[in-house]
Amino acid sequence: MPALALSPTPVTEPVIKVAHALVAHLKAGEPIDQRLLRQLFESACSQASTRDHRSIRHAYDALELAQILLLTSPAWSEQDNNLGTLAALAALIDQLPTQSIRTEEQLALQQFSTPAPIAWLLGRAAALTSADTLLEPSAGTGMLAWPAARAGARLILNEIDPVRRLCLQGAFGDAQVTGYDGELIDDLLPPDHRPTVVIMNPPFARSQGRGEDRHAADRHLLGAAKRLSDGARIVALMPTWSSRDVLGSAWTCRMGLTLRRGLYAKHGTGIAVRLAVWDRVTGGGLPLVGDIEDLADALGLIDQLPRRATPPSSPSPPSTSRAPRPSLFREVRCAARGPTLPRPERQDTEARPLRVVALEEPSPTGDPVGIYLPWRPSRLSLPNAKDHPTPLVESLAMGSIAAPRPVYAPLLPAKVVTEGLLSAAQLETLVYAGAAFERDLPGRFNPAQEGSLLEVSEEGAAYAAGFFLGDGTGAGKGRQIAGIILDQWQRGRRRHIWLSKNEALLEDARRDWGALGGMALDVQPLSQWKLGTPIALDAGILFVTYPTLRSGREDATRLRQILDWAGEAFDGVIAFDEAHALANAAGGEGSRGRVKGSEQGVAGLRLQNHLPRARALYVSATGASDIANLS
Template sequence: MSKPRTANPALAISEADLASALALIGTEIHHQPLRSSALARVMRETFLGSDAGGAWDWRMAYDLMQAAAVQVLLRGDGVAGDIAAARLLASRLLTETRRSEQQIRLQQFSTPLTFATMAVRAAAIRKGETVLEPSAGTGALAAFAARTGAALLLNEIDPFRQRLLRAVFGGEVTGHDGEHIDDLLQSPLLPDVVVMNPPFASSVDRSRDKHIAAKHLVAAAKRLAPGGRLVAIMPPGFTPERDAAHWSRACSLLTPRLALTMPGQVYRKLGTSVETQLMVFDKVQEGGEMIRANVRDLGEALAYVDAVAATRTEIRPVQRAAAVTPARPIGPASVPRKTAAGVVTASKAWANAVVPLTFTSLDIPRNNMPISDIYARYRPQRIEIAGAQEHPTPLVESIAMASVAPPVPSNTGSDDLRLPARLIEQGDLSEAQLETIIMAHDAHGRDLPGRFTIDDDQTKLTRADDDPDARAYRLGYFLGDGTGCGKGRECAGLILVNWLAGRRKAIWVSKSATLIEDAIRDWTDLGGSPADIQPLSKWKPDQPIPMGDGILFVTYATLRSAGKCGTTRLSQILAWMGEDFDGVLAFDEAHAMQNAAGSEQGRGVKPSQQGLAGLRLQLAAPRARVFYISATGATSVHNLAYAARLGLWGQGPEYPFPSRESFVSAMEAGGVAAMEVVARDLKTLGLYTARALSFDGVEYDVLEHALTPAQIEIYDAYAVRSDDSSQSRGRADSDRRHDASGETN
C-alpha cells in the first residue's frame, strides 16, 4: 500500500532535532503537567517557525507529546507499577483539542496510557515473548509490552509516527498497511502476542470503511502463532449480531474470551468520546464461553482483565523449536530476545512465501495431438512450469492454432515475476493459466517499434522517432480463451504479479457493473482483499478519486460518460493513474469496444463512443500493461480496431500493415481465413492465446419425463383455455375494426 502523505516539515526534521524535541517535552512531562505554551515553544524551536506560518501543526505536536510520554515511561524504573505510572503521566498530558485531515482520514486516535496498560495486562505477556503491534501509532501499547520484557515487532503506516517509534524504541519499524500485515510482513516470525488498536472507520486508500477494524484484526490473527493471544481495542459494532460475516471470519481463526464495552470518557483527553470494546482472543482449538460486559470506567474493568489474564494457556514447546532466524525485534537494550520461531512458523512462512515463477524452456516445441478434425489437446508448447498443476478440465485449441508454437519467454526466475508459492503448488492457478501470465508478462516487457506522438483527438498514433516529445508504447497481450478457462482468474493473476512487483495500481474494465462480484471473487481466490477492488461509480465524475493503491473497476458505459460540469470519466481515470502509470490495464469483454474506428461499409458507421473511450484510454497511457480479454474479439474485422497495442499496424517496415485502414481492408478481402492467419501470427509473436474446454468424453442422452395422467389433464386444460382465449381476442378485434359497411372504426 502507498504511504499516506505527511507534512514536509515532519519528514525534513533531522534525527538529532527529533531526539532533542522528545527530550525537552519529556523533561516537562517528567516534572510537571505539560502546558500548551511549553509544547508550542519546543515546536517553534525545533521547526524554526510557528504553526500559523505552516512550519508545524498541532497534530505533529500532540504526536511528539505522546511519544515523549512513552519515552519517559520506558526510562522509568517500573517500581510504581504500570497502572500508577500510566495515570500519573496521563494526568500531565494536554487534552487534545485540534484535529488534522490526515488524523481523521487514517483514524489516528492513539491509545490512552491508562487504557493501554489494561490491554497489555489482559494479554498476560511473558518475559521473552514476541509481541506484534500492527498499528503502533505513538507507541503506548508497545511501551507497556516492553516493560514486561517482551521483544517487539512494530508496524506503523504513517511516516512521521514511524520516525517517532524509531527514536523512542530504536531498531526497525515497518510501514505496511495493517489491513494486510500477514501478507506484507517479510519476517517469518510468528508473534506470541498481538496487541492492537486499529482504525475504526477508514482505510489507508479507500476512505470510509466501517469494517476496517475487523479486517485489521483478521490479518493480525493470521500472523499470530498457534496458542498465542490477541488483544484488540475495537469499535462497538464488532459483534456477532452487528457484523456476522467478519465475526465469523475472526472466530474461524481465534477463540473469543472477553468483550468489555468501555465508556467514551476513556478517550476524552484524546479529543473524542467514542465507545470502544476491549477484546481478548486466543488462537487455540478448544472453545469456551466469551464474557461480555459493560463497564463504567477502567477501574471496574480491572477485575475482568485480571480474570481473563489468568486464563492464558502455555504455548507448547514444539511451537518454539528453532526453525528460522527471526528478524531483529525491537526492545530496550536489556530485553532478552527470542532466538527461535516455531516449526509452524516455517510452514506458515512458506505457505505465504512469494517465490519466482520459474520454468524450463523446451528446445523442441511440444506436439499437441489432435483429438478431432477441429481441435487438438492443449498443453504449453514451449515451457515446463516448475510445480504447476494441469488445468482441472482438459483444454483444447484449434488445429490451426496448434500448428504453430509461441516463442520462448525470456523472464524465467525474474524478481519481477513472482507469486505466492501456494497458488502454484495447490493449483489455484493452473499450468495453462500460469502460462498466460508468463507470456503476458513477457509481452509487456517489450515495446512497439518506434516512438509516437498522439493526435489532438487522442485516437491515432503517428510515428516520430526523432521527436523529443514522442513516447514509447508498451506491447499488449490478447487472451482469447473460451468460457470456463478462467479468464478472470488469469487477469487477477497478472494483476497480482504486478502488485507484488510494486505496481499496485490497476484498472479492470468490464461490460457490466454486476461483474465486479466476479472480479472480487477471482481476486480474493488468489489471496487479495475485497476492498482492493473499488468501482469507479463510487465517486462522482467531477471529484478526484481518493483511492491510493488498488484496482479500479470500470464499466464501458461508465468510461464513455461525463459529469455535469463537463468532466469526463476518462480524464478522471487518467488523473488517478498519473502520467507514468505502468500497471495493468485490463479490458475484459474487450469486444465491447467494437467499432472503435467506425466502418466504411454502406453509408458508413460512426465510431462507437465507448470504443473511442477505450482507445483513448490505451493511447493516453503509453507505459500501461494492456491486457485484452475476449473469447469473441474478432467476430468482425472492424472490432479489432481497438487492439492498438498488438503491433498489427503502424509506420515502418517492422509493421505488417501501414495503417489501421489498410489492415481492415486486407482482412475484409481475405475473410475468415485471413483472420485465422492473424491469430496464428500473433501467437507466434507471443501476443495471443485462445483455448477452450474440451468436450472429449462428454456423453449425451435423452432424458424423458413421463407425464402422469393428472399432468396430462392439466396441460389439456391449458390448451383448451388458450384456444378459447385466442378465438375470443380475434372476434373482439374484428368487431372493433369493422362496422357493418366494412369500414374501419
C-alpha cells in the same frame, strides 16, 4: 524508571525533558492543563534551540510518554481488584488536558493514541504473560505497549514517526523497535521476529501512499495477522465499519464491543471504536458483542473471554538485526538506522523467473473426442507446474496449429508454481501475454478526435502490443488476469486498471488477486472516489465498471479522472474483462444507415489510445463470435 538514552534529534531532548517533568506532577496527583504543558515545552525548546522544529504534537507526545514512564515504574501498581485499577487509570487521565489541537502530520499518520484505561483493557483481553512476544504494528508513543511491559512480555514495536520511535526506544529499553509502514509489517520484519500476540490501534482512514483510505485499518490488521501462527491472539481497536470476518476462516472472532463516542475524547477524537479480539483457531463459537457505555461493562465481558487457545511457548529472543525483508507488493519505505545489513529472503514470496523450456518441435496432440482435442502446451514445457484442476480441451482447428516458440519468462513468487496457484495452462497464458507486451506495434501515433482515432505521426508515441485471452469457461480467466498483473507488479509496475461488467465482480477480482498472495484490498473500486476528485491510490489495482467508465458530466468525466491518475507514462496492465462489452466502438452500417459507435466502446478505445505504453489485455470467451465484438 527506564533510562532514556536516545540519539539526538531536533525535538527529542525537549520531549524527554518535559516527560520527566510531567511524571512528577502525575505522581503527586496534580492536574496538568494546556498552559502548564505549553510553558514546559516552550521552555525546553528554547533551551534546546529547536524553535523551528517544534509542534504542539510533540508536547502531547511528551504527555503520553510521561504516562508510560509512570505506568511502567514501581511507583504505580494495580489495585486489589480490577474495577479499582480501572478507576485509578480513569483518575489518572482526568489529570490531563484534552489533546484539542491537531496538526496536518497527525492527521496524515492518524496519530490518535489509546487512553490508558482502554489500553489496560486491551492488555487484559490479550491475557499477556512473560512467555509472550507482543507485536504492536503502529505503536505510537507506546500507550498500548505498557501493559505488556508490566507483564514481562518481549516487545516488538513498530512506529513510522521518528520522534515517537525514539520515545519507544527510551521507554522500553529492551524492545525491538522498527520504523516500517505497519501495513507491510509481515513483509518487512526479520523472519525470527515471531510474536504470539498482537495488540494494535491502526490508522482508520489513511494509508501511506494512498491518502484517504476507508480500508486502512483492515490492511494493517491483515498485515499483522499474516505474521502469527496457530493459537495466536489479536486484540485491536477497529473502526465500527470494519467487518468481524475480515481475517477469514482461519480466525475466530471472540469479541466485538462498540465503545461509545467520547471515550477517546482526551486524545483528540470523539469517534466510536470497536474493541475486537480474534484467535487463530477454527470453530470457536460465537463472539461476545455489545454496545458499551461504560468501561466497567467492557471489563465484565473481557473477563468472560475464553482462554488463549494455545499457551505460548517461550520463543527465543528476537534478533537485534534491523534488516528488513523485501515486500511482495510494496517498495520498502522506512528510515535507515545504522549500517544496512544483508536482507534475508522469504522463500514463499521471493520472485524469480518462471522456468520455461522451449520445445524445438511442437508436442504431439492427444486423441480427439468429437471435434475437440485435449489441451496441451504445444511449444513449451513448464517444469514443476501443476496440471489444471479440470481437463481442458481445444477445437481440432486450434489444436492443429502450434503456438510460437516462447521467448518470455514471467516473474513470479515461487509458491505460485510450487503450490499450484496458477496451473500450467494458466502459466502458458502469462508467457505469451508477457511476450506480447514486450513488443511495440509498427509506427508512431498521436490520439485524435479525443482519442477515438490514432493518427500516424513521426513525433508520436510507440504503442505497446496488447494480448487477447479467449479461453472459455473453466480456464480461470480471473486468476489469469491476476497472474498477468502480478508478473508486471514484480517488474516494478504498481498501477493497473481492471475493467469489468458490474460492481458485483469486484469481490471476484479481489478473490483472484488475493489467491496469488496479494492483499484483496489492493483492488479498489473507482466508485470510492467522487467524480471530479483526484484518485488517491499510489499503488494498486483500480477496478472500473464499463458503465462507470462511460459516465460523467459536462465539466468532468470518469475517463478523464482515470487518465489523470494514470499519467502519460502509465505502463501497467489495462485488463478489459468481458471485453465484448466494448463492441461496436467503431460503429457500422444499420438498416437505416450509419450507426455511430457505442459510448461504452468509444470510452474503452479512448482509454487505451491515450495510454500508449499500457499493457492492454482483452479477455472474452466470445470476442470473435461477432465481428462487431472486435471493432
